[in-house]
Structures are given as structure tokens and as C-alpha cells.
Amino acid sequence: MNWHPLADLSAYLDGELTLQERKVVEQHLAGCERCRLEMEMLGGMKASLRGLGMLTPERALLPTPAVHPGESMTAYLDGELDPLAALGVEAHIEACPNCARELKALHKTRSALRGLPWLEEPKLDAITPGALRAPRRDAMLQGRQNCGVRQDTVASLSTQSPMRPMRHSASQRRHSVLLAVAAAVVVVIGFVGVTVPNGIEPKVQPDLRGFASNHASFAPSPDGVSGAATAVAFYQQP
Amino acid sequence: MTEQAVPTWEDIARTHGRFLFTVAYRLTGNRDDAYDLVQETLLRVHKGLRSYTPGSLEGWLSRITTNVFLDSVRAKKRRPTSALPEGNPESVLPPSHGADVAYASATLGQDIQAALNALPEEFRVAVVMCDVAGLPYQEISYALGVPVGTVRSRIHRGRHMLREMLTRGEQLA
Numbered sequence: 099m100n101w102h103p104l105a106d107l108s109a110y111l112d113g114e115l116t117l118q119e120r121k122v123v124e125q126h127l128a129g130c131e132r133c134r135l136e137m138e139m140l141g142g143m144k145a146s147l148r149g150l151g152m153l154t155p156e157r158a159l160l161p162t163p164a165v166h167p168g169e170s171m172t173a174y175l176d177g178e179l180d181p182l183a184a185l186g187v188e189a190h191i192e193a194c195p196n197c198a199r200e201l202k203a204l205h206k207t208r209s210a211l212r213g214l215p216w217l218e219e220p221k222l223d224a225i226t227p228g229a230l231r232a233p234r235r236d237a238m239l240q241g242r243q244n245c246g247v248r249q250d251t252v253a254s255l256s257t258q259s260p261m262r263p264m265r266h267s268a269s270q271r272r273h274s275v276l277l278a279v280a281a282a283v284v285v286v287i288g289f290v291g292v293t294v295p296n297g298i299e300p301k302v303q304p305d306l307r308g309f310a311s312n313h314a315s316f317a318p319s320p321d322g323v324s325g326a327a328t329a330v331a332f333y334q335q336p
Numbered sequence: 337m338t339e340q341a342v343p344t345w346e347d348i349a350r351t352h353g354r355f356l357f358t359v360a361y362r363l364t365g366n367r368d369d370a371y372d373l374v375q376e377t378l379l380r381v382h383k384g385l386r387s388y389t390p391g392s393l394e395g396w397l398s399r400i401t402t403n404v405f406l407d408s409v410r411a412k413k414r415r416p417t418s419a420l421p422e423g424n425p426e427s428v429l430p431p432s433h434g435a436d437v438a439y440a441s442a443t444l445g446q447d448i449q450a451a452l453n454a455l456p457e458e459f460r461v462a463v464v465m466c467d468v469a470g471l472p473y474q475e476i477s478y479a480l481g482v483p484v485g486t487v488r489s490r491i492h493r494g495r496h497m498l499r500e501m502l503t504r505g506e507q508l509a
Contacts, residue, residue: 108488109492112472114488142499144495153354153358154357155353157371159356159357159374160345182375182379185345
């Protein structure tokens, strides 16, 4: 037997041959040991492949729509989520009015931020020594202009009266005068204390009688007179 | 005659997730690539649901999965990053455990997967669609855009090559 229907054996196994093709193969198999072995091998291979069974993924294949996206919503808004996660957020938003509102609010905030005007850089060649000595308020106003403050606000600030020198109140002036007078008095007294001669200092008379009566012994002496009486008599001498 | 409803995207992921993951794993040979393949497939499913006409859902999903897989294989071939083990089955087959029949051993699943990984993609896809996804030749032909005769030939040759690789691995052990 020179011809073998090898290419048809798998299709025969899979039931993919026409009736006529199947008859031809069956007739051949009946008389060909080699093709029967081949058929057995292919059948075993097919059974093994089918027997591998189903696998279970260990992690979710889709983001869970039940979970609120939270921070992912901003990333979704910015197109920074991977496409599948983005679809998960969309699925959640369709079913969750709170998250839909939050997304809308985030979108508005982002639009407001993105709508801010571009700033003009300050003109450096316009800065002169005179401009540097300008009052602080003028510099501040200039800064506000450069920072995009509304021009009408700047104009209203500009129409206020110009800056004047600082003035003190009447009470402040009175305090200053009193302080000056007190300082002058202190200086004069000090000057007099330093320059007065020692001779005119008043003479101090000690109270010898009181001292003797306080400190002398009141015990009687052998002659019967107390120490105190003796001391008082002594100090009473002229 | 009852009219079949078009499933939602979430329904498909829930009810056919295991099927998709299994087909993806058999095609890619590792879990990370399988997850990537499933996710890309689900994206295409989401885009294509509007045009889906109720019929063989698993056939439709298998078609998308294999097309995504073949697209990624073509893309990798355009920018190869590592040497492919293709054509050298000994280098990818794990050591056999000396069972009398190769495809009856306890490690058969790993052996067969390693042999599948070593098959050229066109044969691997045909065999996986037939023996893992359980699709008829006509549907595989439609999915791959090749005649039914080509599908028949690829499946036969694919099984034959697998068997040879497994037998060779057995002899080397």
C-alpha cells in the first residue's frame, strides 16, 4: 500500500470529513497498521490537549465597577489610565450618580485652571535706578499688574491719594515733651551731686544715750551700780 | 424562535473569563502574557460589541483572541527582543519523569504546554482553536482567514509535531 491518508486522519478524528472521505479513510485503516498507529497517536494527542482543562485567572480581568474610582477619576480625566481601567471607570460612572457628579466637578475645576491666562514676562529693560527707588506701593501695584490682577482693580488702587510723610498725633507729641523734661531733671540732679564739696555736708550727731541704754549690761557691778547707769553717765558727760 | 440578547461587556468577562484566559495561556505559554492578551481582547470585545451578531460567542471571542495574539507575534518579530526557542524543542521541554507514555504522566500539562510553546504560531493557533477552544474547522478557517483545507493541514501537522516533541523529550530523559 503506497498511499496513506495521513493528512485526513486528524480531520477524521475531529469529524470534519465528508461521508465519502470518511469511508475512504475507514477502508484504508482496516488494512493499514501504520495508519492505525498514527491514528492512535493523534487520538491520544487530541485527548491530552482537551484534557488540559480550564485555567482560572488569579486576578480580576476587569476592574470592578462596584468600587468607586476615587483618585482614579482624575487620572481618567487626564487620559492617564490604561484603556481597560478607563472603561471600568466609565462603567462605574454610568451606574453611580455621585461619582458622575464628582467627575463633572473635577472637569469644571480642571477647565477653570486651564482657562487661566498666560502671564507676560516682566520687561527687565524698563527697570531703572529711579524705578528701584519708587515707593513700595507703586512696586506692588506694578507686580499685581504683572500677575494678572484685574485691570479695574489696579486702576481703582491707582486713583487713591498719593503717599504723604508720616504725622504724629497730639498725645504722642505731649509724651515726647514730658520725657524730655524728665530726662533734663535727672541730668541736672546728677550733675549737682557730683560737683557739691564735702565741707557743706551736714554733721551727724550719734544718739549715744540710746546706744548705751540698748547695748550696756544691766547687771550690777561690785559697787552696786549697773553697767547701764555707768555708761549713761559716761556718755552724758560733755 | 427566541432572539438571543447581546451580552454586556461585563457579562462576557464574568462568564467567559476562564475560557479567554485558558485560550490566552495556551497561546502565550505564561500568565503575564496571558493577562495582557485577555485585556487587549476585552478591549476589542468592548469596541466590537455593537457590531456583534448573536451566534457562537466562544467562536467570536476565540477569533478576537487569536487575532490579537497573532498581531502581537508579528509586532514582536518586527522588533525581536530575545531569542525564540522555536525549532529546538529539547531546550524548552522540561525533563520527563520517565512515564511509559509521555502524555499520560503527571507532568503532562507542563510538557504539552512547553511543546505548544515550541510550535510555530500558525500551527499553535490552529491546534489551540481546535483542541482547547473546541471550534470546528469552518470557524477556525473564518477566524484565520485561510481555507478549510489549510486549517485541516495545520491541525494535523501541529498534532504530529507535538507528538514528536513529546516523544523526543521522553527519549532524552
